[in-house]
Amino acid sequence: MSISLPSIGARVSSLFAGHFFGFGLFLPFFPVVLGFRGLSAAEIGFILGAGTILRIAASPALSNLSDRTGQRRLSVLVYSLTGALFLTLFFVPGSSSLLAVAVIGYMVMNAPIVPLSDAYALDVQRNTGADYARMRLWGSAGFVLANLVGGALAAAGTSWIIVLAIVAASLATGAVAMSLPRQERADHGQTSGAAPVATPFRSVWFWPVIAVLGLFQASHAAFYGFGTLYWQAMAVPDFVIGGLWAVGVLAEIALFTVAGKLAQRFDPPVFLIAAGVAAVLRWGLFPFADTLATMAALQLLHGLSFGAAHLGGVAILAKVVPSRWGGTGQGLLATSIGIQMAVGLSLCGALYDINPDWPFHLMAVVSLAGTLIMLALTPLVRRRMA
Numbered sequence: 300m301s302i303s304l305p306s307i308g309a310r311v312s313s314l315f316a317g318h319f320f321g322f323g324l325f326l327p328f329f330p331v332v333l334g335f336r337g338l339s340a341a342e343i344g345f346i347l348g349a350g351t352i353l354r355i356a357a358s359p360a361l362s363n364l365s366d367r368t369g370q371r372r373l374s375v376l377v378y379s380l381t382g383a384l385f386l387t388l389f390f391v392p393g394s395s396s397l398l399a400v401a402v403i404g405y406m407v408m409n410a411p412i413v414p415l416s417d418a419y420a421l422d423v424q425r426n427t428g429a430d431y432a433r434m435r436l437w438g439s440a441g442f443v444l445a446n447l448v449g450g451a452l453a454a455a456g457t458s459w460i461i462v463l464a465i466v467a468a469s470l471a472t473g474a475v476a477m478s479l480p481r482q483e484r485a486d487h488g489q490t491s492g493a494a495p496v497a498t499p500f501r502s503v504w505f506w507p508v509i510a511v512l513g514l515f516q517a518s519h520a521a522f523y524g525f526g527t528l529y530w531q532a533m534a535v536p537d538f539v540i541g542g543l544w545a546v547g548v549l550a551e552i553a554l555f556t557v558a559g560k561l562a563q564r565f566d567p568p569v570f571l572i573a574a575g576v577a578a579v580l581r582w583g584l585f586p587f588a589d590t591l592a593t594m595a596a597l598q599l600l601h602g603l604s605f606g607a608a609h610l611g612g613v614a615i616l617a618k619v620v621p622s623r624w625g626g627t628g629q630g631l632l633a634t635s636i637g638i639q640m641a642v643g644l645s646l647c648g649a650l651y652d653i654n655p656d657w658p659f660h661l662m663a664v665v666s667l668a669g670t671l672i673m674l675a676l677t678p679l680v681r682r683r684m685a
Contacts, residue, residue, distance in 0.1 A: 307480065308429045311420050314375075314475045315438030318412055321468030323445025324461050329402070332458045338395055346399045350406035355637035361411035362418075362630030366623060371415050372476045374626075378415075379473035382408035383466045390462070405465075411626070412472065414633050418625030421617040422482055432562075432610055436555035443548050450541065498624050500631075504679060505619070511676065512615065513635025514669040515571060515608035518578050520643030521658035522585075525651050530594070532655065539591065543598050550602030558610050567618070567684070568677040570611030575670030577603035583663035586656035604666075618684035 333343045365374035385404030388397055417435075424431040452460050499505040530540050561570075581600040588594045612632055620628035643665070647658035 307423055307427065308434055310475055310479055311416075311423055311429075311434045312437040314416050314472060314479070315420075315435055316441035317468050317472040317475055318379075318409075318416065318441075319438035320441035320445045321465045321472070322409070323442035324449045324465050324468070325405075327446065328449040328453050328458075328461055329465075331453050332461055333398065333402070335455050335458045336398060338398065342395055346395075346402050349399070350403040351637070351641065353403060354406045354410040355634050355641070357407045358410040358414060358633040358637070359627060359630035361408075362414045362626040363624075365411065365415055366626045369623070371419050371482060371626060372479050375412055375415050375419075375476035376473040378408045378412055379469045379476065383469035383473075386462060386466050386469070390459075405469075409469075410633070411630055414629035415626045417613050417629045418622075419479065419482065421613065421625060422622055425617070425622065430559040431613070432555040432558035435609075436552045439548050439552045439555065443545060446541070446544070498621060498627075499619050499683070500624075500627070504683065507672075508615070508619075508676060508680060508683075509631055509635050510639075511669055511672045512571070512608075512612040512632055513637075513639045514665065514672075515574055515578070515612065516605070516636040517639035517643045518582065518662045518666045518669065519605060520640050521582065521647045521651075521662045523640075524644045524647055525655070525658055528651075529655055529659075533589070535591075535594075543594055546595050546598040547601030547605075550599045551606040554602040554606040555610070558606075562610075562614070566681065567611040567614040568673060568680050570607045570614070571673050572670055572677075574603050574605075574608035574611065575666050575673060577607070578666035579663050579670065582659045582666060585659040615680060615684065619680075 330343050330347065333346070334340075338346075361374075361378065365371050368374070382405045385401050385408060388401035388404075391397060420429075420431050420434050423429050423434070448464070449461055452458065452464075527540055527544075530543070531537070535543075565573075577600045581597050581604050584593075584597060588597050613629065616628040616632060617625065643662075646661065650657040650661060
């Protein structure tokens with residue numbers, strides 16, 4: 300790549316920031332926007348549920364299409380622009396069916412953007428020595444900023460601005476993607492005319508690994524689905540709840556800041572084992588945290604339970620999946636997370652109605668299982684990474 304390291308690092312950081320700013324507006328606030336358009340809770344649930352299912356399916360399919368063409372940055376541009384185009388249907392007068400097309404189309408076209416961005420950033424790290432984690436942290440920063448902006452705009456009179464901001468973020472993501480240098484199609488070390496580098500996708504060992512990588516992220520299902528409701532039931536003020544969510548993301552950013560140095564001493568399986576131990580503590584103690592100080596202390600563990608799991612997972616895939624198929628590998632990880640998260644949310648919803656503490660106990664058990672499985676798989680993973 301001919302562009303200097305600071306330039307390409309800043310552009311990849313902007314790619315993450317732009318996408319996650321839009322996602323940070325969509326995820327928490329779009330149900331509210333749909334409510335202001337007159338949709339019922341059942342209609343909103345159906346639209347978002349259908350979008351989630353199709354998003355899970357679309358992530359590896361669209362990522363693989365990008366890998367096959369060797370046009371990763373062009374794919375991000377096309378997917379971003381198409382997603383923005385779908386969302387503009389929100390402003391066209393029509394029925395709830397048209398709104399469903401707008402929302403589901405946006406969700407599907409956004410599905411491969413993070414996997415492809417991760418794959419591109421990991422190639423940048425491999426080729427230039429740039430720090431993936433320091434580039435990725437700007438996605439977390441964009442998400443936090445979007446939460447603050449969306450909270451100020453989530454009212455009936457200004458909710459349409461949220462939609463415009465999401466469209467603008469999609470357009471900006473595509474524009475940044477096309478400002479990046481084109482990557483070589485061949486894998487490092489593969490000469491012209493050489494046999495294609497084998498992928499692990501047809502290997503039996505790969506699927507337990509991708510499943511356990513997804514399990515670490517899916518262990519957050521209880522918190523993502525019911526953490527705010529749990530705190531509200533404890534009479535925690537909404538502005539404090541917002542602060543607690545921010546503490547978790549700030550802890551994640553802090554880990555991303557120093558992760559490059561940590562990676563020089565610890566390999567990816569160690570990151571995952573640390574994430575699992577932190578998750579066991581976090582979810583096991585979550586129902587017993589009855590003061591603001593203890594709640595905030597447990598939120599600090601998000602830096603490990605999410606951040607270390609994410610860094611360990613993408614690093615393992617970067618080692619075992621050839622660069623050319625990096626988008627497909629990251630897309631399969633996103634699908635693994637999505638499927639297990641959906642199952643986790645369903646189970647946690649049933650348990651929450653019986654006893655609000657039980658979903659978090661279940662997540663502690665899931666985290667313990669993931670940690671033990673990772674310990675068992677570590678020798679295999681290290682061999683495959685080598």
